[in-house]
Amino acid sequence: AQSVAQPEDQVNVAEGNPLTVKCTYSVSGNPYLFWYVQYPNRGLQFLLKYITGDNLVKGSYGFEAEFNKSQTSFHLKKPSALVSDSALYFCAVRDRGQGSARQLTFGSGTQLTVLP
Amino acid sequence: DVKVTQSSRYLVKRTGEKVFLECVQDMDHENMFWYRQDPGLGLRLIYFSYDVKMKEKGDIPEGYSVSREKKERFSLILESASTNQTSMYLCASNKPDGTGELFFGEGSRLTVL
Secondary structure, eight states, rough: OOEEEEOOSEEEEEETTTEEOOOEOOOOOEEEEEEEETTTTTOOEEEEEOSSSOSEEEGHHHHHHHHEEEEEEEEEESSSSOOOEEEEEEEEETTTSOOOOOOOOOOOEEEEEOOO | OOOEEOOOOEEEOOOOOOEEEEEOOOOOOEEEEEEEETTTTTEEEEEEEETTTEEEEEEETTTOOEEEEEETTEEESSSSGGGGGGGEEEEEOOOOOOOOOEEEEEEEEEEEO
């Protein structure tokens, strides 16, 4: 079975400060890992993914995430937060051993608020 | 630009009504999914389909059915809507031979009175 934990329901950060949104995962094999963002009353938009290779993954809008196999984590980061980054962020995992038809498992989401 | 289109963004229905939520994708994806999103619960899979006329139950299929008559279209059906089905419904699609990355529609917010 695969699972994802986002331990923080809410993260507040001042504009211009670095931000981190935490994610830990559990899979029986090796993971594919994803971050999605959702703005109010919209669908989910893809930010970035880890497939293989470099543990630091760069994505859209200046976001990046670091895959840490020993800690089973995939935290989302940005060096300097913008007010427009305020949104709901979801981490997701898929075990590589599973066919993609059995889909991703999502975390419960973290609401990021960037304060001006 | 590739798209997943959900026909209704906002719906208000009454208890007991039959509800259809439609989803169309233009990416020639074999897999299509219906999720339900509720605060604090993340996304929960209702049903998915890996081919025309093929479907499998997800984690919370009770009270829902689906239809996939054409590759590009996947419908979610609430046979008799109940107030506990008030939620945001998200359609998504992907290819079976990829990493599993999902492409989402804009969502359909359903309120059942």
